[in-house]
Amino acid sequence: MPERPQLADQLVDYPxxxxxxxxxxxxxxxxxxxxDLPEAAxxxxxxxDHTGAVGIAAVDDxxxxxxxxxxxxxxxxxxxxIPAGLLDVQGEDPLLAAQRELSExxxxxxxxxxxxxxxxxxxxxxxxxxxxxLARDLAEDASDFVREGEEAGLVLRWTPLGxxxxxxxxxxxxxxxxxxxxxxxxxxxxxxxxGLRPADCAWPAYRHLHG
Numbered sequence: 001m002p003e004r005p006q007l008a009d010q011l012v013d014y015p016x017x018x019x020x021x022x023x024x025x026x027x028x029x030x031x032x033x034x035x036d037l038p039e040a041a042x043x044x045x046x047x048x049d050h051t052g053a054v055g056i057a058a059v060d061d062x063x064x065x066x067x068x069x070x071x072x073x074x075x076x077x078x079x080x081x082i083p084a085g086l087l088d089v090q091g092e093d094p095l096l097a098a099q100r101e102l103s104e105x106x107x108x109x110x111x112x113x114x115x116x117x118x119x120x121x122x123x124x125x126x127x128x129x130x131x132x133x134l135a136r137d138l139a140e141d142a143s144d145f146v147r148e149g150e151e152a153g154l155v156l157r158w159t160p161l162g163x164x165x166x167x168x169x170x171x172x173x174x175x176x177x178x179x180x181x182x183x184x185x186x187x188x189x190x191x192x193x194x195g196l197r198p199a200d201c202a203w204p205a206y207r208h209l210h211g
Contacts, residue, residue, distance in 0.1 A: 009120075011208045014038075022046060027086075050121075050128035052206050054098040055084035057116050057181040058108060058135045063189055065164050065182060066106055069155040079175045080157075080167075082132070087206075094206065095199050098133045103141050106156060111137030113199035117184045119177065120205070129205045132181050134188070134196060161186050 015036040023030035031049045034042060058066040067080045085101035087094060095113060102108050114134045121128040159167075165186040167173045173182070188196060 009205070011204060018044070021049075046125070048126045048128075050126055052087040052094075052210060053084055053121075053128060053130045054087060054094050054101060055082050055130060055132040055177050055181060056098050056102045056135050057082055057132055057185045058102060058106065058110065058138060059161070059185055059189075060136075060138050060158065062158075063161050064158040065161055065185055066108070067157050067159050067164065067178065068105060069157065070153060075174075077174075078155075079178075080173050081175045081178045082181045084130075084177060087210075094131055094203060095133065098131075098135075102135055105154065107140060107142055108135075108138050109141035110135035111139070114196035115199060115201055116188065116196065117180050118203065118205060119180055121176065127209060129203075129209060130177060131203055131206070132177065132184070133199060134185065134193075136193075161189055 016033050017036075018032070018034040020032050021029050022032045028051075029049045030046055032044060032046045034044045037043060060066075066083065068083060069078050069080050071078050083101050083105040085097060085105070087097055089097065098113070099109070102110065112135070115131060116134040117132040119130040119132065121130055161182070164173070164182045168179045168182050173179060188194075
């Protein structure tokens with residue numbers, strides 16, 4: 001029996017034309033493109049054109065993960081998340097962006113970094129690709145960053161991984177990035193934190209979209 005190919009997403013470049021910005025927003029634009037697929041030509045699709053983002057699963061020496069709560073207007077909730085931020089600084093390395101976000105949102109720095117997970121947030125209508133880093137060996141890092149808007153009301157909570165895992169399993173945490181971070185961190189802790197990808201490993205999905 002022939003060996004099955006490795007299970008992996010496939011990066012492709014199909015002929016795309018007719019790109020236009022149909023809505024220009026404060027943070028993201030909505031674009032319209034027409035793409036020709038081998039199985040269907042002339043498909044027109046609208047999508048949110050996203051810069052990409054990073055998230056940080058910060059886990060301390062007691063195997064507690066740092067969760068932050070803030071207001072998210074589209075869903076009318078103060079949901080539990082992990083520290084995260086946009087890759088909106090031209091040319092900034094994603095790892096450096098993650099380190100900056102951890103300092104700005106949590107006043108922390110980490111001595112150990114690894115890649116925990118890569119995410120396509122909502123590939124049917126959003127071009128966001130997001131990388132979640134695992135940050136350990138944590139230390140305080142007093143930042144002079146001034147939190148404004150929703151971030152002015154951030155609530156920080158150190159939560160044991162087992163408790164966070166149960167909150168996800170029972171449907172009490174709905175944020176997809178937080179769920180992914182918690183589930184991966186919980187599984188990685190059970191495996192002795194082995195087999196993680198290095199923090200500077202390639203990120204093909206991001207480079208495919210942003211060069």
